[in-house]
Amino acid sequence: MTSAEANVAHQESFLEQTSVEVELSEAAVLVAQARAKYDVDDAARQTILAEEGAARKGQAELARQPAAVSTELIARDSSELDVAKAAYEEAKLSLDAMIDGKHASVRLAEAALAHSTAVLKDRTVYAPSDGKVLNLQLQPSNVVRLKTPVLTFVNEADPWILMKIRQKDAQHITVAFWG
Structure with a gap:
């Protein structure tokens, strides 16, 4: 009832x-x-x-x-x-x-x-594709402004990581996938 x-x-x-x-x-x-x-x-x-x-x-x-x-x-x-x-x-x-x-x-x-x-529909955040959230800065009751980043998302189908490293340290880098 x-x-x-x-x-x-x-x-x-x-x-x-x-x-x-x-x-x-x-x-x-x-x-x-x-x-x-x-x-x-x-x-x-x-x-x-x-x-x-x-x-x-x-x-x-x-x-x-x-x-x-x-x-x-x-x-x-x-x-x-x-x-x-x-x-x-x-x-x-x-x-x-x-x-x-x-x-x-x-x-x-x-x-x-x-x-x-x-x-609830207006306040739900959807991922653009399958992937992982690396840095979530969005919490319940937070106010989000337009064009303000609230999370870091990596697409599982085509992951890219960009970084600056010294040439001397490049010899220690190996590629590994998480899953």
Whole structure:
């Protein structure tokens, strides 16, 4: 599995996860709304009972406090629901991003590979024929200027060595081939 395919699989699992989070957030909002409705109704009942003299006025005040807390819970759960929905939409858009029938991350990986191949081709040094390199001055990451020698190359088919020697020392020269 390529890294692009792994990325697509990861995005699919993330989409499933965010879908579950959206459902959980929606359920939390529904629970908070039901709790708030109960608290508001309970506060109203306690107020009516207090006005009729069937309950103490302090009890009506206590019943109003959970209603305020429930309102805060609804606001918090609603904002969490909005965040979960946004994450779900982002994951869905990322997963649905297709170019010519292929996922966008696969296309991005293919483009990066093509670029790297082209750069490698431009930066590869080829020998003009079969032979040996005698003096290599080219190293990875070196910058080469135009017409700057970077190696000494000897053609194996037709080797020539030019040198200046004193005539007196010429008697000690023998021809030998390496291979």
